[in-house]
Amino acid sequence: MSPFLVRRLVRLAVVILGVSLVTFAILHASGDPVSLIMPEAPESDRAMLRKALGLHDPLPVQFARFVGNTVTGNFGKSFFHHGQSASALVLERMPTTLLLTVLSMGLALVVALPVGIYSAVRRGRAVDQLATGTVFLGQSMPVFWTGIMLILLFGVQWRVLPVSGWESWAAVLLPTATLSTFTAPLLLRIVRSSMLEVIGLDYVRTARAKGVSESLVIWRHALKNAALPLVTVTGLQFGLLLGGAVITETVFAIPGVGRLIVGAIRQLDFPVVQAGVFMLAMIVVSVNFLVDVLYLYLNPQIRIR
């Protein structure tokens, strides 16, 4: 394995430990779950429950136990979801969130790539100006607002798509579109600007001079070099999309991890929040690691550095 990848793997471990520590610290600073579980019970009953949940131990002891359990994949039982393990609750909902995120990313790329390339090639023309305007609009709209507007138009006004839920493919369309609206503009901008940079370079001019067809110049020669920033941003956007999925899941009543975590934060359900945040962090970190691996393929120079 190249030293580059080893360094990245070490960094990955550090990030995961950091995420665990920060989640743990913020949660324990945010209050006492027992008073939420038993709002009217006398202090003696609460103390008993605190003991049973392991919340009476000093914080370092609790953190050590948490890390130890995490390594073995055991996040403990949810305080609120009666008797169920926190990781099972998260895993049960993970496919939904991942599907939503991956579909949105896919849709965003499918839109951003051709439009971005086209507007770079036809710089300053009507299509380019329209695209730039759309980027501006798309990036200014908050996700929840986009979601509600799409519901009002497609669900209530025209009645062509279900308003909410996750029980048919038709129901998947609006949330996917909502989340892509948030990502596609940024990707489009990146594609456009890096293409613009690349197609002005000498080797592209050389390729053209050699008589290579325009489409081959763009898709083969130019795009491969323009792809590096796109891959970076796509990797980073994946994390943001997972974050955006939280809001989208709430607006469209989708049974995903984001909604679970938000509910768990409100109830101070420590094990569920920790399991959820940990697993999402794992996914984001893994995606970024994959991006690093892709770099190696796209730009051999990195292998040497």
Next chain:
Amino acid sequence: MKRWFVLAIAVLALIGSAAPVAAQAKDTLVVALVSHAPTLDPHMHFERVGILVNINMFDSLLHKNRKLEYEPSLAMSWKTLNDTTWEFKLRKGVKFHNGDVMTAEDVKFSFDRVLEPGKEKKKSPQYGNIRAIKDVRIVDADTIHVVTEKPFPLLLERLVFFPIVPKKHIEKVGEEAFGTTAAVGTGPWKFVEWKRDQHIRLEAFDGHWRGKPAFKNLIVRNIPEVATQIAEMKTGGVDLIRNVSADLVPELKSHPQTYVSSAPILRVHYVELDMREAPFDKKAVRQAANYAIDKQAIIQKLMGGLGQQVATVVQPAAFGFEPEVKPFPYDPKKARELLAQAGHPNGVDITLHSAFVEFRPVFEAITQMLTEVGIRVNARMWDPGPAWNKFLQAEGKATNGYYGSWGNYSVFDADAVLHPLYHTEPGGWIGKWYTRVEGLDKLIDEARSTLNQAHRKRTYSQIQKLIREEAPAIFLWTQYDTLAISKRVDYAARGDEWLWLFDAKPKR
């Protein structure tokens, strides 16, 4: 460009024709709640959204009708044998959804799994509600005795939601399965499936002792976002939503497919004042704050008229209400005078907090009215999440008071609001920090430890006169529960916020 547009519309139309956006089947009733409880086991949570589902699947010993009077349910009759013993006669031949007949064993089992006698750690969050019960004895096949430690006047109220669960079944399938995939009760609907965070599907139970409910299928969807609930309401995807806020009422009232039904409920609003610190350690300042609020104007202008002024926190519908105690009138002049008398002729600066986000405009109006008479408010609004919880656990320090509400756990008795709000015992709720009214603890204790209702009534009257004078809070109004309902369904909001859907009927 034009061709693309036409193509896009065609694709959308195609998807549209396949999408299930049509209205519900005639024999199906769909209700939307903002969340589901973590379990279907009626004893292992204490969430309103869970209770609303449970009551349609399980019966308790007693029931309350639409007028909120007690009715026999699984108990045919009840009486007190002495100050601490209650006798309940059970209904005969009641069947659980799995075909088993309900027995006195099941009743005792239901109490014992919450009380867990002899066990130190109680796993049911409802333990506090019935902790006064010492023992449940089976006398014969149709008779049980409930024995309380001290006289416990709230027993019947607590038993209106205390579902009876099947002993044999739970011992067979285990507690976890009972709460997730194998819930069995005696209620009008039986469990079919629970898709996490999506819906709970129930089906009418043929063997229910009341007869069959009008709707064969009952689906409880989980839709956290209010705007989405309303969009579903308008397109027929949902037949009933709760907690419709005042600003949305006109829209849903005039919509061709929906109507609105509201009822005054037990929830009372107040601004609790911190009597430990200046300036609210002085009675005159607390009274001034009460005179400063134009309650009627707020109810009319900000709450769509859906509210009723109250003199204290005890509601007209609760046992022990004293009609002779009248609300503070709106009198800003008197408020300024009282403030000056208390040594603040140039006014005084305070901080008020609230996490009551649905009523943010009301909170702003209250702070504005206080500021106008010279109680200048620094208002802080919180998200009702961990931060607010943390603030409460800091015993409400760093504030002179907070605006909030109390729902009495739907118990129609003055005790259910007076004890948590104004009793200073350590286990209590907000009163233990804020309230310092001499003699109040003793009166509240006295009223809750006798079964002599006349004596209780007199004591509550005394308490209400005392707190009206001492003003430990700015007393405001009772809230209304507002439902939006599809015009194909006949139902009305209840004063206890229950969704007792056995009463729901198809229209026409």
